[in-house]
Amino acid sequence: MLTRALLAALLVLACAPDASAHKVLLNAWGEGRTLAAEIGFSDGSPGAGAKITVADAATGETLLRGVADGAGFFEAELPGEALERGHDLRVVGNAGAGHRAETLVPASEFAGVAPAAPAAVASADGGGAAAPTGLAPGELEALVRAAVREELRPLRRELEAQGGGGPELGTVLGGIGYIFGLAGVAALADNRRRRKASGGR
Amino acid sequence: MHISEGVLSAPVLLAGGGAALAGTWAGLRRLDHDQLITAATLSSAFFVGSLVHVPLGPSSVHLLLNGLLGMILGWAAFPCILVALLLQALLFQFGGLTVLGVNTVNVAVPAILCRLLLAGQLRAGGRRAAVAGFLGGAGAVLGTALMAALSLTFTDEGFLGAARLIVAAHVPVMLIEGLVTMFAVGALARMYPSVLGLGCAAGADAAREARPC
Numbered sequence: 001m002l003t004r005a006l007l008a009a010l011l012v013l014a015c016a017p018d019a020s021a022h023k024v025l026l027n028a029w030g031e032g033r034t035l036a037a038e039i040g041f042s043d044g045s046p047g048a049g050a051k052i053t054v055a056d057a058a059t060g061e062t063l064l065r066g067v068a069d070g071a072g073f074f075e076a077e078l079p080g081e082a083l084e085r086g087h088d089l090r091v092v093g094n095a096g097a098g099h100r101a102e103t104l105v106p107a108s109e110f111a112g113v114a115p116a117a118p119a120a121v122a123s124a125d126g127g128g129a130a131a132p133t134g135l136a137p138g139e140l141e142a143l144v145r146a147a148v149r150e151e152l153r154p155l156r157r158e159l160e161a162q163g164g165g166g167p168e169l170g171t172v173l174g175g176i177g178y179i180f181g182l183a184g185v186a187a188l189a190d191n192r193r194r195r196k197a198s199g200g201r
Numbered sequence: 202m203h204i205s206e207g208v209l210s211a212p213v214l215l216a217g218g219g220a221a222l223a224g225t226w227a228g229l230r231r232l233d234h235d236q237l238i239t240a241a242t243l244s245s246a247f248f249v250g251s252l253v254h255v256p257l258g259p260s261s262v263h264l265l266l267n268g269l270l271g272m273i274l275g276w277a278a279f280p281c282i283l284v285a286l287l288l289q290a291l292l293f294q295f296g297g298l299t300v301l302g303v304n305t306v307n308v309a310v311p312a313i314l315c316r317l318l319l320a321g322q323l324r325a326g327g328r329r330a331a332v333a334g335f336l337g338g339a340g341a342v343l344g345t346a347l348m349a350a351l352s353l354t355f356t357d358e359g360f361l362g363a364a365r366l367i368v369a370a371h372v373p374v375m376l377i378e379g380l381v382t383m384f385a386v387g388a389l390a391r392m393y394p395s396v397l398g399l400g401c402a403a404g405a406d407a408a409r410e411a412r413p414c
Contacts, residue, residue, distance in 0.1 A: 023294050024205060097367045098204030098353055167293045172252065175288040176245040182284060183241030190234050 026101035028054075028091040030109035031149050032142075033083065035064065037074040039093040039101070046072030050095040054078075057088040057104060068093070083110055203251075203289070203296035203304055210355055217303030217352070221283060224309060228279030236277055239396055243270050244281035248288055251295060255373050262370050268341030269382045271312025272319070272334060273389065275398055282309045303352050311344025312337075323390060324399050331387030338382025339375040346371045 028037040039047035054064040270278040322333035350364035
């Protein structure tokens with residue numbers, strides 16, 4: 001009776017539609033000379049105020065330190081020498097209360113990015129009115145890059161939100177199965193021990 | 202309440218692992234044959250409970266149910282919690298394998314302490330058992346929050362900073378689990394005192410007559 005009630009409660013819990021998880025998700029990627037990161041929990045809440053540290057994965061040297069904004073985003077420009085060295089970057093996010101995640105950004109994400117800041121990035125903000133013919137090839141490239149990055153951002157966020165959902169029902173039921181299987185093994189061992197004890201007497 | 206991999210230093214991890222081994226051994230010795238199915242069911246409830254998100258807190262908080270396990274199973278809750286946390290680490294990537302010991306101790310020890318402190322009230326049955334259930338359910342969550350903060354003492358967060366954050370986030374969980382444990386333990390003390398493992402003489406008189414053990 002009790003077991004049956006508890007099992008029913010379990011099933012209800014397992015099928016709860018807003019069942020969600022408690023895993024720290026950290027994504028980081030290169031956007032030109034900037035390193036961008038997003039931190040959040042697998043239930044969809046952002047890791048606002050989380051501490052983000054970016055280090056050179058090969059030397060361990062800390063390159064950047066910062067705090068994620070209210071939406072869990074972090075963006076900072078990488079130092080030029082870090083880009084020149086071309087090492088992978090280790091990004092660590094700490095959302096407090098023991099919630100930590102880390103991820104590796106391969107150096108290839110920054111391949112082909114000039115270590116020296118192209119002036120075009122700065123002029124892209126105010127230079128919208130300039131005639132296209134007046135742009136140097138480098139400036140045009142930077143403009144396109146910035147525009148595409150802005151356009152892709154919501155798409156990227158959506159993709160990550162889909163991939164980072166809670167565990168699937170099959171996994172949950174599998175875990176419950178493991179637990180009851182273990183209990184069965186324990187019962188078997190216990191039975192055998194009892195039978196031996198009574199048989200020996 | 203799961204501390205992630207890479208947060209704690211090696212001595213803290215080792216101490217947690219050792220304490221978890223000792224507690225699991227003690228728990229397995231006290232795990233009675235008749236308790237096995239109750240233990241497995243409660244262990245599954247704990248395993249699934251971490252998926253139930255409580256939307257009231259300032260950050261991401263989920264149910265723990267450790268007080269429920271502790272109040273019903275006593276020491277036997279230790280191996281149950283270890284197994285459930287192991288499966289959560291493997292299947293859900295909550296916490297991690299190196300922090301498994303620390304997380305198990307943080308969750309199991311307060312739950313068992315509550316049971317040891319409140320066993321007398323449970324034995325009394327009736328309303329006192331229900332009140333003990335509430336205190337056990339809420340107290341175990343509070344204890345786990347404090348234990349988690351204690352584990353973070355030697356990180357750059359420090360005990361006080363972490364404790365403030367974690368305890369505040371878990372106030373709604375304490376209330377929910379206090380109520381859940383109150384109803385569960387109250388009903389068990391009334392109808393099936395033997396499930397609580399308090400021995401025959403312990404049950405309320407009416408229950409003993411209705412269901413001799």
